[in-house]
Amino acid sequence: MSSYESRQRRVRMKGIVPSHSEAIARVSEPGDVAVVKRGALRSVVMRCPDGCGEAITVNLDPRTDKAWRLYHSRKGLTLFPSVWRDTGCQSHFILWNDVLYWVDVFDTDESDLPLERELEDRVWSVLKPDALTGFVEIADALEEIPWAVLDACRRLVRAKRAVAGTGSMKTSFKRV
Numbered sequence: 001m002s003s004y005e006s007r008q009r010r011v012r013m014k015g016i017v018p019s020h021s022e023a024i025a026r027v028s029e030p031g032d033v034a035v036v037k038r039g040a041l042r043s044v045v046m047r048c049p050d051g052c053g054e055a056i057t058v059n060l061d062p063r064t065d066k067a068w069r070l071y072h073s074r075k076g077l078t079l080f081p082s083v084w085r086d087t088g089c090q091s092h093f094i095l096w097n098d099v100l101y102w103v104d105v106f107d108t109d110e111s112d113l114p115l116e117r118e119l120e121d122r123v124w125s126v127l128k129p130d131a132l133t134g135f136v137e138i139a140d141a142l143e144e145i146p147w148a149v150l151d152a153c154r155r156l157v158r159a160k161r162a163v164a165g166t167g168s169m170k171t172s173f174k175r176v
Helices: 020-026 118-126 135-142 146-158
Strands: 012-017 032-038 040-047 055-059 069-073 076-080 092-096 099-102 162-164 172-175
Touching: 012 020, 020 032, 020 040, 076 146, 092 146, 118 135, 118 146, 135 146, 135 172, 146 162, 146 172
Parallel strands: 012 032
Antiparallel strands: 032 040, 040 055, 069 076, 076 092, 092 099, 162 172
16 A cells, blocks of 8 residues: 555546546546446446556446445545455545545544535434434435435434444434
8 A cells, every 4th residue: 555645635537438448548647537338337447546556447337246326416426335445555445525535544523524514404304213224224315425424424423413323233323
């Protein structure tokens, strides 16, 4: 893995293309991203933002294998879940609104995370008082980006308006 200082902090969209080879040709620098779309979204290709030089292909097509979700808004691209390379540099990162959050240093208390406070009330309104609900399920119900919902849930916990589960349920929440 490269040093923290050399890691990219943002991605740069290089276009939507019909083939994987075209996407590879467009991503030359760490953090460059191209989307492969042929009828439907197929994959995201990026030059590893860790600086190792490798091209990473992230599947977006649930018909072929495990698939990530791609969100595109005026704030930028978001991938869900995180990208965790189990080969090469073994980097692990979250891409949220064009910003890369490195999981080895990720903390929702960091001041550079996007603040989406208006989402807190919407999240709180769908939380159940008697059962834990996973943040992905909440995000789907609200048609929101899962990372934003997880951040809102954690802020609700800090404000003592919600509680989080424990162990394998630590990313599930309920009202207080």
